Amino acid sequence: MGAANGKNPIAIVVPCHRVIGSDGRLTGYAGGLGRKQWLLAHEAGEVPLALI
Structure with a gap:
């Protein structure tokens, strides 16, 4: 699984994180x-959308 995830060019679309x-x-x-x-915290709604 790790090797496949490492080659994932669209990590935010295919959520290997x-x-x-x-x-x-x-x-x-x-x-x-x-x-x-x-990323996990963001998906859970625990961080603001703005980048700091």
Whole structure:
């Protein structure tokens, strides 16, 4: 799964950032774990739309 996600050119459309580890922790993401965490929080409505 990781190799397929790594080749995903449209990550925001095909949401590979939603893949998490079997223990519930965040795992690798080509854009970095900080960006992955931000995307997940954004989708949950926890961050404003404006970029800071």
